[in-house]
Amino acid sequence: MRGVEADGLIKKGNPVRGKVGQPSIPMELVPGGAFFLGLKVGRRSLDLILTDFLGNIRSRVYLTHKYPTPDGVVLFAGHGISQLLEQLTPEERTRVAGLGIALPFRLWDWAGVLGVNKSDMEDWRDRDIRAEIEARWDFPVFLQNDASAACGAELVFGNSDRPSDFLYFFIGFFVGGGLVLDNALYTGKSGNAAAVGSMPIGRRGGKMLQLVDVASLSCLETAMAHRGLTADAIWSNPASWQIPQGMIDEWIDTASDGLAFSIASSASLIDFSCVMIDGWLPDAVRDDLVAATHAKLDSINTAGIVVPDVRAGSIGSDARALGAASLPLSQRFLVDRNALING
Structure with a gap:
């Protein structure tokens, strides 16, 4: 412990008083330690x-x-x-x-x-x-x-009350996903586990659709282009979209249909307690998407499976970049490096 402190990685925190005996002194990470x-x-x-x-x-x-x-x-x-x-x-x-x-x-x-x-x-x-x-x-x-x-960012930097098993959706240009089992990110043999965007969700007009076809921001981009609007409003600032609310609502309605179907299908295979949805989205849009997905999931026949809770992710639009930054952190400093980088 003294060696780690001498290296500037940790420091003594404020004494914790009010218990029997001498006050305990917790150790804290030094922000500039790495x-x-x-x-x-x-x-x-x-x-x-x-x-x-x-x-x-x-x-x-x-x-x-x-x-x-x-x-x-x-x-x-x-x-x-x-x-x-x-x-x-x-x-x-x-x-x-x-x-x-x-x-x-x-x-x-x-x-x-x-x-x-x-x-x-x-x-x-x-x-x-x-x-x-x-x-x-x-x-x-x-x-x-x-x-x-992005899913790994939830493990390292997300809220401490997250469950030990959850399915994760990140809504970007394409929707993608991650899978956490027993507090470890499962990436599979090829590193591409939980490729939820490729999950079939039914037919439309004789064509088999994948989740990526309905729950991606590319769908919103295409809808905007059809109405003569530039898609720069999506990509320039994820915190605030200057997009007609009606278009956003239409996209949420379609995306939540696909997400609910994918969640029900996934829950029939893996018994996870929670689903997290995050993305390159303003917080209000993400929250509306979570609520709509929860409502659509309630309308699906889920007899025989335990329906997982649906909640918003805690990282937001920076999840992919923060997850990338967590890779060297996990390699250098986490005791169980496999928890983040291996299947």
């Missing part, structure tokens, strides 16, 4: 953050784009990391434990929905951006599926 970088690669934006030991975001660099390319991500990461590190003192830079990357898997499968040619996304099949970025820096770099990383 720093972590988190890179979120989104289909419409890139976000690089610098966090301290408590998960506070110290600074960030942000960029919107039409679609992500390996070259663009590596270039953004190089410039962004340099910019963020310049804000630290020389001593603080020695405390940067690493970079985590939250990346959607199989990006080449979604070129059509992104509105680009398939050839524009083919480089993602063979490029290893983790290794390319790591080669430029003297700290380790880790990579995880973006929705799994």
Whole structure:
């Protein structure tokens, strides 16, 4: 303990009095004891953050784009990391434990929905951006599926009253998910477990739909484009959308249908007590989506299964970037590193 304190990672807190004997002195993490970088690669934006030991975001660099390319991500990461590190003192830079990357898997499968040619996304099949970025820096770099990383942020930085088992949905350009079993993030053999966006939810007009077709922000983006509105309002500021409320309500109605169906299907396979829904959403929109999903779930025939509780996630729009930053934190400082990074 003294060694960890001497390293500047922990410090003595205020004495706790009122009990028998000498007052106890709790130990606390030092916010500046370690720093972590988190890179979120989104289909419409890139976000690089610098966090301290408590998960506070110290600074960030942000960029919107039409679609992500390996070259663009590596270039953004190089410039962004340099910019963020310049804000630290020389001593603080020695405390940067690493970079985590939250990346959607199989990006080449979604070129059509992104509105680009398939050839524009083919480089993602063979490029290893983790290794390319790591080669430029003297700290380790880790990579995880973006929705799994967002779920991991709930484990590390979320509310302490979370259940030990839960299914997690993150609403981004595409909806994605994560699965927590016995307080550990389960990512599976390929790292792509809980790929809820690919879950079939029924037919419409003879076509089998997946959850991604109804519960993604790409659906809202398409609806706005059909009405002659720019989708910049979605991606520029997740805290406040300047979007007609009627359009948001229509999207919530459709998205909650799909989410409720997916939750019921998942609960028939795994007995989890809770579902968390978070996303690149204003808090009010997220809360309305949670309420609508809960109501739709109540209307489904769930005979034979225990219906899980549905609640809002506690992290918000930064979940993917914070989850990315938690990867070097878990590798360096958590006793059970498997709780976050392995299946």
